[in-house]
Amino acid sequence: MKTRSLITILLFTTLCLFNGIAQNMKEFEISPEWISKIERLAPSEPSVKDVSKKRILVFSKATGFKHWTIPHNLEMLKILAKKSNIFEVYIGYDIENFSKESLKKYDAVILNNSNPESPKRDLFWDLLKLNSSLSDEDIAKEAKKYENNLLEYVKKGGGLMLLHGAIVVQNNSPEFSNMTGGSFDYHPKQQQMHVKEVDVNHPLVKAFKGKGLTHVDEPYFFKNAYFNYNFHPLLYIEADQLEGLRKKPANNINYVSWIKRYGKGRVFYSSPSHNAQTLDHPEFLQFLLDGMQYVVGDLIVDDSPLVKH
Secondary structure, three states: OOHHHHHHHHHHHHHHHHHHHHHHHOOOOOOHHEEEEEEEEHOOOOOOOOHHHHEEEEOOOOOOEEEEEEHHHHHHHHHHHHHHHOOEEEEEEEEEHHHHHHHHOOOOOEEOOOOOOOOOOOOOHHHHHOOOOOHHHHHHHHHHHHHHHHHHHHHHOOOEEEEEEHHHOOOOHHHHHHHHHHHHHHHHOEEEEEEEEEOOOOOOHHHHHHOEEEEEEEEOOOHHHHOOOOOOEEEEEEHHHHOOOOOOOOOEEEEOOOOOOOOOOOEEEEOOOOHHHHHHHHHHHHHHHHHHHHHHHOOOOOOOOOOOO
């Protein structure tokens, strides 16, 4: 009996360890081998060819939670730009990247997991606080100016792409939430999930070939403008297939990627991915490249909102 009990304990412990490994992807450093792999997996050509080369700012400064994938995403985006030969990527970390004059230089901005601190969750406030001796009142005024600069930039025709945690950039701002399509609410633990296409025939999800994407990620849930459904959804997860929900969701279908118009500009959001291992999927790399072509206006698709307003 003692032997049987010991075997049972060992099996249970092994199962727990396996589940832990399955749910938490291991961080890794960028290596020449990894770069070569992403270069090999990246699309050989863009979906829309014979277009002018566009300039894209990739802003990657996080003042709150720092996703370990930030540098991996930078390398991936540089590879997509170089291999497609239709983008020039510029890396930014300073708040002056959001001055009116600076934004004019770019056709689109990509916010790469640029998470601010809680509970304020105001990236521009954080950046000013780090590098200025202004009073809190003056910082609040200046932070609002930078936020408005980005809002106006998109409204006048600039593109905006948000990767994963970047949805939190101005999480308590109704105006920013309205532009991006929602604000971050919470996420359960990392787990394997099957992300599915809303419309398998939509050009922006053609890379998945009707099979969706199975990977380990943080299942994001949203609030604020999200429930206006003033966006065109691309990918979703089913809440009843997830573990560790903190609250009963309003809908079982939880959208995790979408596109939308904001004035004359275009916005693309992808909650996938929290882990750089997701970049091992060539269909996901194609999805991101298509998203880049959408926000700069080269890839024209149906971006009508889910709910007509």
